[in-house]
Amino acid sequence: MKKVLIVVALISSISAYSQKFNKLALTPPMGWNSWNRFACEVNEKTIRQAADAMVSSGMKDAGYQYIVIDDCWHGKRDSLGFMHPDPAQFPSGIKALADYVHSKGLKFGIYSDAGNHTCGGRPGSRGHEYQDALTYAKWGVDYLKYDWCESDNLNGIGAYTTIRDALHEAGRPIVLSLCEWGQNKPWKWAAEVGHLWRTTGDIYNCFDCKFNNGTWFAWGAMKIIDMQEQDTLRKYAGPDHWNDPDMLEVGNGMPVNEDRAHFSIWCMSAAPLIAGNDLKEMPSTTHDILTNKEVIAVDQDSLGIQGFRQSKMDSVEVWYKPLKGGDWALCFLNRGVKATNFEYDWTKQVITDDVAKLKLDFNQKTYGIRNLWTKKTLGKTDKVLKASLSGHDVLMVRLIK
């Protein structure tokens, strides 16, 4: 009897620690990360300025929360193995920086790697997972992006479960963002481990190109969204566990129509919205894309259903996403470079969503159509929609019950 009790006590104490922190990401996380714009040129000033601009630009009001330092903040481990930031880049230390970010009403994120080194060649967490988790908790970290460089002999599920358990034992609720580029099919197992997982390799700041980094490719926004295989992967995503097609390149140099299309499709995909531009030097066109609350509301919809590419008319893809309460978001995406005119006869469409188990039949119900970029009403679904789209652009609407 005594033995049985000990075993039961052991099992329950293990299970009390073997879990992720639940309900930290009931909608896709929103924030900013240093990598896409600053790469390794990052220091405490960059991060403070991003936090300041997040508030003053209205991004915080639009829902962005996390300020995340990506790679290259690391200095050396001390004689006991505890990690310290690079003293030249972060002279005031990470705790002071996290306090500053928190004082702005924002949350603070950091980056590490499951291997011996990060992709930028700084010390990784391998063999120091519990120590690093303790350090992050002590510093006041709220979000950890955990990368996959130098992972050759590691087991994906094992490595990410170890850091999950370490974070849990350290006791501070921290969002865990898995970044293993889809290599171990995280959609199949990571809902129990983290809150979001990358589905592909790295994004590159272009609409539809691929960029050769020598030993690996980075991918334009459209390539990423095609690689994410919407149809097969969307069923794995939902509140607290999201497919992550990588961070945003909005404001990093694409023309405004391409930025708008990139942002729209990320919102249709219930993707995490992690801005990657220089927030303090944001032109109004970039600002207006990143802070469009009606488009963001599609991404952040509490139903948490990832949208899908439903059909294609020549160069125009038609994307649907069901929303809470019976509305739907719809996005016409022109993948071609040429402008195009098209007609959309609602009465000929019956939309079935096998994941959400919902059906949309415009012969049964008429919806109002609201253009989410121009904020104008486009009539109702009882009349054929006639629209023109420039190349690499979208018409994104909300169908209102």
Ligand code: GLA
């Ligand atoms: C990998 C990740 C990127 C970024 C870099 C940093 O490539 O996928 O998002 O974090 O490492 O070195």
